[in-house]
Amino acid sequence: MITNEYLDIQNQLLDRQRKLKKIVGSIEEVPQLVGLLKEVDAALERIDNGTYGFCITCHDQIEKERLTADPLVTFCLDHLDKSQRKSLEQDLELASQVQNTLLPKNNIIKSGFEICYHYLPAGLIGGDYCDLVVSKNETNNLYFILGDITGKGIAASMLVNHLYALFHSLIDLDLPLVDLFNRVNRLFCESTLYTHFATMVCGKANSNGEIEICNAGHCLPVLVKENELISIDSTGLPVGLFHSFGYSSQKLSMDKGDSLLIYSDGLSEARKGDEEFGVERINQIAKRLFNTPAAETIKIFLESLDNFTPDSKSSDDLTLMVIHRLE
Numbered sequence: 001m002i003t004n005e006y007l008d009i010q011n012q013l014l015d016r017q018r019k020l021k022k023i024v025g026s027i028e029e030v031p032q033l034v035g036l037l038k039e040v041d042a043a044l045e046r047i048d049n050g051t052y053g054f055c056i057t058c059h060d061q062i063e064k065e066r067l068t069a070d071p072l073v074t075f076c077l078d079h080l081d082k083s084q085r086k087s088l089e090q091d092l093e094l095a096s097q098v099q100n101t102l103l104p105k106n107n108i109i110k111s112g113f114e115i116c117y118h119y120l121p122a123g124l125i126g127g128d129y130c131d132l133v134v135s136k137n138e139t140n141n142l143y144f145i146l147g148d149i150t151g152k153g154i155a156a157s158m159l160v161n162h163l164y165a166l167f168h169s170l171i172d173l174d175l176p177l178v179d180l181f182n183r184v185n186r187l188f189c190e191s192t193l194y195t196h197f198a199t200m201v202c203g204k205a206n207s208n209g210e211i212e213i214c215n216a217g218h219c220l221p222v223l224v225k226e227n228e229l230i231s232i233d234s235t236g237l238p239v240g241l242f243h244s245f246g247y248s249s250q251k252l253s254m255d256k257g258d259s260l261l262i263y264s265d266g267l268s269e270a271r272k273g274d275e276e277f278g279v280e281r282i283n284q285i286a287k288r289l290f291n292t293p294a295a296e297t298i299k300i301f302l303e304s305l306d307n308f309t310p311d312s313k314s315s316d317d318l319t320l321m322v323i324h325r326l327e
């Protein structure tokens with residue numbers, strides 16, 4: 001039986017089968033290629049007889065993301081053999097090292113702002129993208145970005161790296177923020193699978209205290225002012241969904257003592273039983289944080305989170321970023 005579910009994978013495998021047959025037929029027999037062709041044939045057969053996507057050992061469904069990344073896998077993560085497990089561990093270790101080198105400098109002071117962040121992936125690697133970039137041209141604008149990629153594991157972390165490369169190569173062009181964001185979205189759409197997208201907040205701060213923000217379907221950032229709390233609404237769909245989507249931005253100004261809090265759903269959706277940490281609680285805490293240094297604000301949130309769920313190991317990546325106006 002051919003299910004629609006695997007139609008993409010089936011087409012991909014048929015294409016590989018054609019290419020491999022051509023190569024195997026045209027050169028002297030290479031055992032590795034012949035072996036590969038057999039694996040592709042077997043995967044196509046499994047699609048035909050309805051057994052594709054199930055672990056050979058436990059017959060449970062194989063993780064969808066792994067099938068998308070490698071349509072030839074036949075075991076679920078729990079039933080990899082020793083050498084497969086070792087390879088996976090090495091890949092994770094390496095991906096984690098790469099990811100750590102891409103994190104921005106923490107506790108920076110720039111253009112009258114003090115910026116701190118806290119980044120804690122749920123596992124060895126994460127799908128949150130946290131970045132601070134100062135443009136190298138004379139504007140010296142400060143860009144802050146926090147994104148949350150769908151999915152987990154190596155695939156999500158590779159997409160974090162991809163977004164990093166896109167932003168770092170485009171920021172120096174000094175495009176208006178909306179144009180920068182539209183371009184990131186288009187390039188991200190072009191180069192990733194339709195199954196992957198990212199909610200994201202991307203902002204630009206200048207030395208006058210003005211900030212401009214695009215919020216692409218992400219948890220609402222909160223601007224803490226002396227007597228007011230402003231939630232920054234989403235102005236667009238997550239990045240990577242629609243090529244032609246046009247984003248818009250919001251402009252706000254920050255005065256001395258104001259703080260902008262940006263977070264991933266690892267904070268708002270942290271759970272204690274059925275109860276969520278929640279946006280309401282975040283706003284209640286934020287109300288008291290006017291004139292609080294960035295590092296202190298992060299500490300207060302982490303303590304509240306720890307009081308809320310002292311023992312639970314989070315299943316989601318947690319990122320918090322605080323941009324505090326000093327002058």
Ligand SMILES: [Zn+2]
Binds near residue numbers: 077
């Ligand atoms: Zn299994």
